[in-house]
Amino acid sequence: MIPVDQVLTELRKLREHDLPTHGGRTMAYVYDSGLDELDDLAARAHALASSTNGLDPTAFPSLLRMENEIVGTAARLLNGGVGQVTSGGTESCMLAVLAARGDAERPSIVLPVTAHAAFHKAAHYFGIRTIPVPVGADFRVDPADVRAAIDDDTVLVVASAPSYAHGVVDPVTDIAAIAGDRGIRCHVDACIGGWVLPYFGRLGVEFEPFDFTVPGVTSISVDLHKYAYCPKGTSVLLHASSELRRTQYFASAAWPGYTMLNSTMQSTRSGGPIAAAWAVLRHVGDEGYLELARRTLCAVRALRIGIDDLGLRVLGDPVSTLLAVTSPDVDPFALADKMRARGWYVQPQFAFQNSPTNLHLTVTAANHGNENLFLDALRESLADTAPVAVDTSILDGLDPETLTAEQFDALMGAVDMSAGMAAVNTLLEAAPAKLRERLLIEFLGRLYS
Known part of the structure; x- marks a missing residue:
């Protein structure tokens, strides 16, 4: 056997080549609260439950209690709903599509072109047609276009709060009303905004309402490993009622073993992520999340002002934590490379319809206090960037x-x-x-x- 210390040394050596997960320098993929104690708390909680299995909640009642408390916290934040903890936003979105699909023969889902690709993945997996709807210059979908796109086979309409690419919130009230009038489910993908926007609202930020107070909203996804700052991968899918949730569940007695019964797409589920998320939510608490949201909001505002001052343009009018940055005078792909050479990862986004090539920034609480470091690196990178010629x-x-x-x-x-x-x-x-x-x-x- 290889000694424990040697294995851990090898692991640390491997991790040296990864993007940094702390300090706010990786502005995609990871979410950093800036709170030093959270990692240790989450790791210790994860270890206490990592050997348990969420497949059977009667065998491990601790997991059942923790999952119910996690979902209850999300439901209080979003004003209603019953649900489950999932492995991430993609699984939450896919389960929302699956629950809406039911037994329809030729089901379709209507979604803005800015909706997350997870919905296209769900359509691919479950045999569903997608009906994408273009967005306007503000990158929000027009409810009239949504209404026109719905056909007799539509089982679900999707809205984003906010969209990942541009950080804008769709007109959820009107979209949900249109879906409700047709007796169709309406899912709000709040994976990236569902935990932070309610706190932004308490800090005075105005945005389109998107939670269960909006008539016609039937399900909402919200990721805990984003702005709840829990470890990967934990998300919550909420349905407006137990009846709507029922079609998400799977049961099979068509074999001689135990009757399979699943609340999510997984059967075996490690209790580690559930315990880690529960511990982080318990530790941070409502006031703690409000303070983290305040820091994040300060960072977003400072970065946006600084980006404007450098002559770059933020696409749309984002109200959340995401900025899409572009300029007709700069090669964004080359700029991303220059930023990475200076220790900052910004995510390139390809041009798509009316959205030009841009750089995506996910701003977290850890960026607060380091805004000038980023802006200085951006200024230096702009001066050092030249277009890349490719045949x-x-x-x-x-x-x-x-x-x-x-x-x-x-x-x-x-x-x-x-x-x-x-x-x-x-x-x-x-x-x-x-x-x-x-x-x-x-x-x-x-x-x-």
């Missing part, structure tokens, strides 16, 4: 349906990655959507080979 003609003739491993290798060999990811991102943006998806799937397969 996109190498994409000509590539068919996503027939792409071979040899073609992919030749494509990657023709791209100069010595200066960073800008050349790859430029090429990917130039590729049609289906080809881009195919190229990235091929790349993913190489990573895991």
